Amino acid sequence: MKSSAQPKPTAATPRPQDLPIVTAQMAKEHGLSPDEYARVQSILGREPNFTELGIFSVMWSEHCSYKSSRHFLSRLPTKADWVIQGPGENAGIIDIGDGQAAVFKMESHNHPSFIEPFQGAATGVGGILRDVFTMGARPIANLNALRFGALSHPKTRRLLSGVVAGIAHYGNCMGIPTVGGETNFHESYNGNILVNAMTVGLVDTDKIFYSRGAGVGQPVVYIGSKTGRDGIHGATMASAEFDDAAEEKRPTVQVGDPFVEKLLLEACLELMQSGTIISIQDMGAAGLTSSSVEIADKGGIGITLDLDNVPMRETAMTPYEIMLSESQERMLVILKPGSEDTARAIMDKWDIDFAVIGYTTAERQLCLNMYGSTWCDIPVPPLVDDAPKYVRPTAPTTVQPSLGEAAYPLPSGGFKAALETLIACPDLCSKRWLWEQYDTMVRGETVARPAQADAAIVRVPARDEKTPSYKALAMASDCTPRYCFADPKTGGAQAVAESWRNLVATGARPLAITDNMNFGNPERPEIMGQFADCIEGMRDACLALDYPVVSGNVSLYNETNGKGILPTPTIGGVGLIADYRRALTLDFKQEGDAVYLVGAFGTHLDQTLFAREIHALEKGPAPRVDLALERKTGEFILACAAQDGLLSACHDLSDGGLLCALTDMAMASLRYGNETPLGIALVSDLPHSAAFWFGEDQARYCVTTAQSGKMVAFAQEHGIPLTRIGTVVPHDMTLPDGSIVQVKTLKDLNERPLPDYMNK
């Protein structure tokens, strides 16, 4: 049949009277509890219609309202002299001097990534990038914290492969280097992987944009991709547990287009220079609904939208679909009246859709018109202010007693066997297979890439590009979920402390964190107990280390068939390096350098990787976190870093303890493959216990120096324990029992597992 003979399909124009009648059952299917639905009825004084129900359900979803977490999150310290913007805007902002600020946030895309790993992870990156450039910042770096199930789980290979390809696809195309992060594997994530994406941006302090500030009678402008039916109810999906039919939710996963986002980024930054913007908000979770409600709520105004003007890529869309769509790469902007033409011309240059879709009103209503009818007319404040807030019951968390050192002997193959097992285990093996798929160098400002230092280091160009600038930002993501499970309060504190320590180990002054709280079902008291206690631990650490929380995200319901993940409060930390030429990396640099342990001897083996990988034990308490000691030891490292040429390398002690840290430093000396590898000859009078070499006691570092005398004197002056461990030598590592192993052999053992697994 010839196509010209076919009648054009004419979709019937949607009419409000054709919408389904709202019932209590329908409200439940939208994720509203009976109480919440009753509250909607009482706010409106009538039944909501279908469109209104959709809007209430997404605004009151866990994802948008933080209804289970707000009570506890309010415990976190959020202020410091250098904090320009704390939680509550699109991202946090800290002052880094010279009229410049760092803008950053971490956000989860866990549920979509499990259902469709490539697009789920890609749009996670796209979403967090928008959160940062919405504020006027140019993104300068991406990081990601990934948790997958056991390697033996049948889905892990596909999920890992898809997530990494998705992150690479989006970040590489955007031209933002992906410089760091972490990747762990544990069976608790078999049915709920975690994909936490972080973006760090740079903005001039006098050119920051906010979602607040809109007034009455101003045009509401839509820019970016056209709206389709993708991602409808994504926020609701992210607020429920999975069952075995999780993959059926695939249509709720959005599809990303990094090319459009790149254009949107450049177009927005140009628009921001034009002086036309009053307020701006990206359309993320719950799309046009949450962006318009946020702008209206923060501005103390109402919004009337003519949805006929929304750029659409499908026909006969209903207001319900338009308002709940999570189509990507879109922004909502409030313009100065009269500046529409200027703004439109900039969007035309970048081939980005531009549409005036409404105006702000004094009456605080959200009013939606389309196809000649009014589809929604509800008050704005209750959508936000009257959103449910729960103090969910918490069960006290308990800590198991220590099994004692005797439970963790060295394996029969001695130190060599233990070390070889550990450096090849999924958590410690090289993640090169992942990060070589990320463009780590675009923009030309990357000073330390993955595996070179404890944190990624990215140079900060001066405001005036002609002025030389040696400033750099250090950034890292950290969490040790097995500690958080064993002892949530200690684990929460440890996550913050390790983040702080990783930045210190590069010579950076840690400034602030973003937190991504990944937990199970908050309606279960034991999960809420983990959440509450992790927060308390984080609070203690933030206060002790002057390390406030400036942004964050909560992902709950990470459960499948009633089995929750390990509690995972991922901490994204940002610190400032005054001169990147003095930044510390972890690789052994020079034969003859002295190697020192900074801090106490290792004693703690419960919950270590040694216990898990060698003895298959995940029992007992997490290592103790002494925040005063952490601070004191870190300040000593920073004092050392400020001394010209005193330290030649620095690495914090964490997973795998002292021997694994030394091995990291040795392996990192092989950067391009053609150098002489550098190892270590140990001094002979050190303890031979597993606890000394593999214990994961906190507040410790390993450093190298060519100035031993000065180092010893400096440590004495500061009252810091310093123990000579050995000397940097070519080619080999001596182990505590005197056996010798080649650095190249260790490097090979460390590099092989992931490619071997992925190519299987």
Place this chain on the structure above:
Amino acid sequence: MQTVKILVFPGINREHDIAHAFTRIGNAKADFVWHKDSTIGKADMIVIPGGFSYGDYLRCGAMAANSPIIRDLKDQAAKGVPILGICNGFQILVETGLLAGALLRNNGLKFICKHVFMRAEGAADLFTANITKGDVLRVPIAHGEGNYYAAPDTVKHLNDSDLVAFRYCDANGAVTPESNPNGSVENIAGIFSDNRKILGMMPHPENAIDAFHGGTDGIRLFEGIAAALAA
């Protein structure tokens, strides 16, 4: 002062990196030319940087090669104006037909970003004034589709005429299968046009010009270009 015109297609993302390299090392004036412009203007060299022009949808470089500014690029090429294309720029030059061959998906099917070694193979006054045949340079690559392919007679022509600019090699300069990161035929990393006025290459010398980049071998290319253009 020399003027370098940098073509910017939507989705290009290393335009500032290359501009920085030319201004800092070449002491040149770097101007951006937007893809919707109809003419490039007077240039001592035209540069097409890396990125994902038009999202690299359809085929890398294919849409850029058909955008309005390309007509003038071809005119200027015919007049002998030097052209440098890096990464996506190389892919675009191949798609326009200004350079021979094609760039396919990496043989591992994954994007790869890492430092590689490349050996200088051929000479072109404009580009290699500061590089001697056989020199080994350490530079980064960052691409998903850098697998150079050309028909056997084209490869023979490139070899016979000394038009292969760089080949991937190991640290000692040996061209080996292990040092080939993407499956390129005969380890080819970059080629010249027949008149040696156009260079296309996949590696990124512009990201190897500062000690913190992990090496400064890229400086030699830009110093050589600056010297040649000034001569």
